[in-house]
Amino acid sequence: MDRKMLQHLFFLYKFLFKLLCYPQGHNLKSKSLKYMRYESMADKHTPEELLNTTLVFEVEGGLLRSNSLFPYFMLVAFEGGGLLRGLVLFLFYPLVCLVSKERGLKIMVFICFFGIKKDNFRIGRTILPKFFMEDLGFEGFEVVRRCGRKVGVSELPRVMVEGFLKDYLDVDCVFGKDLKVVCGYFVGMMEDETTRTSFLMKDVFGDMKSDCHLIGFGTSNKILDHQLFSLCKEIYLASKADKRRWRALPRDKYPKPLIFHDGRIAFMPTYLDTLAMIVWVPFGLGVGILRIIITMSFPYTIAIPILCFTGMSGRRYTRSFAKNKLRASSTNQNKSKGTLYVCNHRTLLDPIYISMAIMKPVTALTYSVSPLSELLSPIKTFHLSRNKEKDYKIMETLLNQNHDVVLCPEGTTCREPYVLRFSPLFAEISNDFIPVALDAKVSMFYGTTASGFKFLDPLFFVLNPTAIYHIKILENLLDANIVEQSRIEIANRVQKQIAEALGFQCTNLTRRDKYMVLAGNEGVV
Structure with missing residues (x-):
């Protein structure tokens, strides 16, 4: 090999090296940036300095632990477009993995958003925040939390991430992809973000770009993909190996309590977990119908063991004082009034599980139950009107007629470990009541909704592969x-x-607060 050939190979090597080190589209200013490991930020800057610093961070690389965007698009497809749209996304995802990342993102956006009405899209604020919060890395969250002003950069459409970043992380500005809208409906395509990015950069930083101390934070392979990072004087990187070691953010470290969220899916729908859901649903429909038939047809002594065998179980915890009171109430046939059970509200099936726990029929007082739910209920139900005087008379009449009554003073369900404010109406009726603490754990679907079809609530609950109810019968203090x-x-x-x-x-939150957050109304759905 002659000398000229060696020179050509050397220049080719230098060209490839520069191409790999400085990706196309980045100006020469990026060569002078300081790149450091994210752990060194606390050593190089005092807490006071960070509070006066603007942090530009990548959402997917700097906050979230997972490397795949599929679960979030599956949530949009399933919750916003139904099971069929979710199935289409699932079938097309192998193609998404074969094409470039940018084209794959466009395919998923088109499948998930085409034909969705813009004004009705609330998933970014009512469903996705729960899954974003559970996917937060503790180490990345600590980096973002230390800085005073925060600017988020995301590959996802802005309608998916903006609500979470602003409502829960107090992010000042979000740079994401906008979706095209025609006649009020998404058409499944993304706008050119160059113009909007330039406008937002001027709106956020004004003419002080050179004087403003910006710090960047993200992953090493994606940090230069956005022009905003070229303004940063320092960039802190987290490698893929670092992210694999990140811990999940504990609930007690959440920046704001996550009390209300909507949607049916109760798990992070990764590709394999989504496959398991699709395989289970046809079989689960048969199992769910069987569970309903067993509950309606057999006495509890027979139904409970069969339900436990099919995956629906309950655990009862009864304190000695409450146990004696229950025994006395069940053996006293000549009592003049029925027993009032006061409980928190987890699902529509709360009264049924209380009835199974005490092994006797009860009457459920409900505010809004569909005719289908009443038809499938193995216990009696009475409607309340939310009129204090009318409801008082209904409850007093039932108790005087020797009915054991179950009442949920919260007035609506709450999925998370919180108890909403109790209505004091039950205390006006009787001082002799039994408090019952309930908790329900599901494996695949939530049996409650604020904006969906409520008549499907019990069907989604029995559709779970496994579901566990915890019933704690307490003493009246x-x-x-x-x-x-x-x-x-x-x-x-x-x-x-x-x-x-x-x-x-x-x-101190109530039913009205829940529905204002999740459905945009005061509880009329």
């Missing part, structure tokens, strides 16, 4: 000073007792 306590104080005391029994937290 009201003492001789009950006359000196107001009904609101009694309700707050029972709320606190149930929350402590479950390890939950009490809140």
Whole structure:
């Protein structure tokens, strides 16, 4: 090999080296950037300096532990477009993996968003925040939390991430891809972000770009993909190996409590888990129908063992005082009034599980139950009107007619470990009631919804491969000073007792607060 050939090979090597080190599209200014490991940020900057610093971070690389965007698009497809759209995304995902990342992203956006009405799209604020929060890396979250002003850069469409970043992480500005809208509907294509990015950069940083101390944070292979990072004077990188060691953010470290969320899927729908769901659903429909038939047709002594065998079980915890009271109430045939059971509200099946726990029929007081749910219910139900005087008369009449009544003073369900504010109406009816603490664990689908079809709630619950109910029958802690306590104080005391029994937290939030967050109304769905 002659000398000229060696020179050509040397220049080719230098060209390839520069091409790999400085990807196409980045200006010469990026060569002067300082790249450091993200752990060194705390050593190089004091907490006071970081509070006066603007952090530009990559959402997927700097916050989330997972490397795949498929679960989030599956949530949009399934919750926003139904099972068929989710199935289409699942079938097309192998093609997405074969093409470039940019084209794969466009394919998933088209499948998930085509034909979705823009004004009705609330998934980014009501469903995705739960899964984003559970996917947060503790180490990445600590880096973002230390800085005063935060600017997020995401590959996802902005409608998917903006609500979570602004509502829960207090991010000042979000740079994401906007979706094209025609006649109020998404058409499944993304806008050119160059113009909007330039406008936002001027809006966020103004004419102070050179004087503003910007710090970048993300992963090494993607950090230069956005022009915003070229303004940063320092960039801190987290490698893929670092992210694999990241821990999940503990619930007690959440920047804001996650109390309300919507949607049916109860697990992170990775590709393999989605495959398991698709395989299970046809079989699970048969199992669910069988569970309903067993509950309606057989006495509890026979139905409970069969339900446990099929995956639906319950665990009862009864304290000695409450146990004696239950035994006395069941053996006293001449009692003049029925027993009032006061519980927190997890699903529509709460009264049924209480009935199974005490092995006797009860009457459920409900606010809004579909005719299908009433038809499938193995226990009696009575409707409440949310009119205090009418509801008082209904409950008093049922108790005087020797009915054992189950009442949920929260007025709506709550999935997370919180107990909503109790209505004091039950305390006005009787001082002699039994508090019951309930918790429900599901493996695949939630049996509650705020914006979906409520008549499907019990069907989705029985569709789970496994579901466990925890029933804790508590003692009435009201003492001789009950006359000196107001009904609101009694309700707050029972709320606190149930929350402590479950390890939950009490809140002052109500049904109205829940529906304003999840459905945009005051509970009329």
